[in-house]
Amino acid sequence: MHADDAALPTAARGAARFGGLPGGAETALLLVALVLAWEALARMVLANAFALAAPSQIALQLAESWDLYARNLGATLWTAVQGFVIGNLIAILAAALIVTIPALERPVFSAALAIYALPIIALAPILMVLLDRDAAMVALSALAVIFTTLVAAALGLRSADPAALDMVHVLGGSTWQKLVRVRVPAALPSLFAGLRIAAPAAVLGATVGEFMGAERGLGVLITNALADLETTRVWTVAALATALSTGGYLLIGWVGRRLTPWAGEMEIVQAAERGGGARRSGGQGQRLARLAGTIGVNLLVVFGGWALFIHLAGLNAFFAKGPVDVWQFLFAVPDAASNRQSVFGGLPTTIGNALLGFLAGMTGGVLVAILFVLRPSVERAAMPVAIALRSIPILATTPLVILLFGRTLAATTMIVAILSFFPTLINLVVAMRLTRRSITDLLRVLNADRWTILWRAELPTALPALMASARIAVPTSILGAVIVEWLITGVGMGNAILSGVYHAEYAILWSVAVVLTLLSMAAYGLISLAERAVLRRFAPEHLQ
Amino acid sequence: MAAQPDAGILLDGVSKTFGLRGASVTALEKISFATRRGSFTAVIGPSGCGKSTMLRMLADLEAPTAGRLFANGRTPSDLRRDGKLGIVFQEPALLPWLTVRANIDLALRVTGTRPDGADTDALIDLVGLDGFQDARPAELSGGMRQRVAVARALVTAPEVLLLDEPFGALDELTRRRLNHELLRIWAAQATTTMLVTHSIEEAAFLSDTVIVMSPRPGRILAEVEVPFGRPRDAGLLREAAFHRFADTLSEILAAGEADARG
Structure with missing residues (x-):
């Protein structure tokens, strides 16, 4: 309607602003300046402080001991990839479930929130003894991605345009066609916004497990380097971890943009902004009642889920403590x-x-x-x-x-x-x-x-x-x-x-x-x- | 030319070119026209003819690629700096967290005037929103929101009023009613006004002069004096002379489109 003359500059500006991968000349200049400043700071100001390694020293370190770093980087990567795939599959299935059966939304959302709120650092030592060590690290990595992906996927699955669904319906399309032609494509931008955040989260989960004691991995390497005050090694591992984490984030973002060229940057915000449960208005009395209900469901899910986990898993009573044990x-x-x-x-x-x-x-x-x-x-x-x-x-x-x-x-x-x-x-x-x-x-x-x-x-x-x-x-x-x-x-x-x-x-x-x-x-x-x-x-x- | 006391809106060889994905698009080409101070001018033309761009240049939101613009003998940027411009867009552009009164007062605060409750109340009354002072935009209908936008444009007593399809998103009945009210309010203030619209009827009913534009690149096809006296009322819409005049405008538009297609 108002695709009038005023739309021209908007479109032009939009194309420039929301344009793809980082890679402008200004950014390149800024990066070069940052690296040079870092090098100068490390070489001159903080040269004897054992605090900062210069980029050139990191590059040298990588070249000298590439096998060591590659082995440990590979271990962390493999753990994170497994956790990423498993955690996101669970989250996407859970999202599909709550979109299909709205009654399940509250308990499933509560469980996902509890998993998000559960500090994996406290869970890590428990999982380490309950599960196989490698499985524990994958589990930690998977747990770290569930909540954000669930929220983003559920938001995406609900974002299909009702008019588009009606159109497929009128044309005689089946439920399956509505799913494949309308719902899934509509869900992709939001889903990828979630998956993109999940990539670094999976790395975080994997490395927390490694902190707790593993045979290899970047977490092991950096703990040892820090204990030995090996400044250059600490910085080298940190650089690799950042590259892994950021690389995953950018890669998923790139794939998402290739698959959904129609999506705007807006989805990033929406995935974070509108996710997080129903937001209903209503009078104060209603709101209080709803609040009490939410708290009740959350407590029930946390304690019930916990007791159920211990009961079903039939775990060793020395390691596995249920709510009653902890109460006592x-x-x-x-x-x-x-x-x-x-x-x-x-x-x-x-x-x-x-x-x-x-x-x-x-x-x-x-x-x-x-x-x-x-x-x-x-x-x-x-x-x-x-x-x-x-x-x-x-x-x-x-x-x-x-x-x-x-x-x-x-x-x-x-x-x-x-x-x-x-x-x-x-x-x-x-x-x-x-x-x-x-x-x-x-x-x-x-x-x-x-x-x-x-x-x-x-x-x-x-x-x-x-x-x-x-x-x-x-x-x-x-x-x-x-x-x-x-x-x-x-x-x-x-x-x-x-x-x-x-x-x-x-x-x-x-x-x-x-x-x-x-x-x-x-x-x-x-x-x-x-x-x-x-x-x-x-x-x-x-x-x- | 800027010294003429009765000068209204004046465009002198104005062109506007946009860059779009590497290509350059000419929205307006060498537009020149002049209106009288205090007159009501309507600009009609097909989508994409550059009419909104023209209005945005008068609002100092865009700069022309070539040529000069004046309103009441001053440049748009001078007028804007003095808080002498009023504008209404197709969408109401209300701040959702402010009440009706606060949205209208916003224009005063931004232009550096302390809001005077009585003036705002009078305006709210004038646009027919008495009793809704403390409502928020979400509680209002589309037509009511647009009335708030009109009140906000008038509260600063602007020298130049710019209307960019102000009622274009509303249904026909609401649109007609708001047009009548706009005319009544405008007649009381005699502000130099420019209206951009798709609607031939709206242009003919409201304005002193209709400027008819060609498809992109926008050029002036005709500058037509509206032959009806003021005050005008709803009866005018039913007169045969009004329909003949509207048909004339339609024919100019259609001839322009035919020319553009070759």
Whole structure:
């Protein structure tokens, strides 16, 4: 209708902006500058600090010991690929299930959320003894991808255009044809947005398993290198892990774009933004009742699923502790008070570490997103770099930040912050771009300055995306904090895991896993509530 | 030319070319015309003829590739800097998180005026939204949202009012009703106005002059004075003279399309 003259510049701009793989001249220049600065910093300023290896040293190291690195890289890659395939298959099947049988949505979603909230670092030592070691690592990797893919796939399967379905129906098409010709193609953009995020997550899951003790893999290599203070090796492994993680992310993204050339960048945001359960409006009484129902279902799924797992698997009672065992361990046995101290003593520290990192990451993401939107030239150069760094693995950031900043609170905060910084940045930039052109045009005609447009239109438009990013970032921040505590600082819940493993006290490990899962789910739930309040005000069309 | 006291909208050899995927597309070619200050001008033409681009250049949202534009003797960018432009798009462009009143006041705040509750209320009343001051856009119908957009364009008392198919997305009945109201409001303010539309009837009913454009690249086929006096009311739509005039405009449009096809 309004495919009028005004559409011309929009289309032209759109083609330039949403154009494919990172690879602009500005980005290339920025990358060269970054590498040169890194080299100079390593060679000159920090030459004797044993903190930073220069890119040239990393290249040399790789050339010298290529067999060693290739063997370990291959091991991690193989674990991650298996976990990626298995986890995503489960997630896609689960998504198909809840789309077909809506009654299953709540319990299945709760289970997936519980898996997302479950800190795999606490689960790793348990799985290691319950399963074959390699199988455990694959399982951890698979668990790490389920939630995001489920959300993205379910969103995609529901996004088919009803008019297109009607058209196939009127033409005499079967259910199968509707599925193949309309539903599946419509689901692909969102699904690939999810799969793309799943690639680095699978690497994360695989390396967490390796941290816990494996024969080979990048996680093993970096733990040893860090213990020996082999700076160059630490940086080399970190570079390889980043290449693996980012490579997977870019590869899946590339495949997705080839398969769905019609899809816009919007899908990235949608997969994160609109996923996360039903958003219904309604009176306050209804909302409270629904909230109580959600909490009930979540608790039932967590504890019921846990008991069922122990019961069905018929596992060794020394390693496998059910809800009753853990209850007795914490509240009934003579040592219960000291057991509670072992489990809950570190909780405030972990909450503090996670919260500081979360807040720092979100704040940084918002500030840099504003910079990108105000300075399009910065965005053009740096956005592809940010998209690549979105998948920088904690395996890489942890040792690097520790080498540079020591075992300090600032270092912990930074490692946790990086986990939420890049996703928040990217989601916000994309969401701010979705501000309706007519609104920014209107403000420009009214002589609004750049800040006014940002403040009055772009930031409020991106607020739902900010809330969604926060919701998704909370469990990640808690996981990141515990990984750092476990691997580096030896405090908080990370320390509880260490002591559980050391004393072979499996009830501690199960307790920690449950406490952290419930904590993550509660925080996720709280942000969801705030998010709904924001949506009611700022994006009522997203409420059903 | 900028010194003439009765100068309205003036285009002087305006051309606009876009680059699209490497190719260059000429949207407008050497457009020149002049209108009187305080007059109502309609631009009609087929899709893609560059009429919206012309309006966007007058709004200082696009720059011409060649030529100059003036409104009330000043450049679009001067007018914009002084907050003297008002615009209504085809879509209402309301901020969903603001109430009706806050959406209208937004135009005042952005142009640096402290909103005066009474003025805004009077405008809300004028566009027929009394009682909906505190509603949010999601609670309004399409027609009501567009009324808010009209009120927002008028609240700053603009010197130049630009209307880009303002009622194009609405149903025919709502559209006619809003056109009558627009005419009534406009008659009270006598603002220099340019309307871009697909609708021949709308152009003939509202304006003093109709500019008929050719398919892309857009050129002026005819500049037609509308022979009806003011005030106009709904009765005009039923008069034979009105239909004859509309037919004349249709014929010019059709001849232009036939020429373009070769």
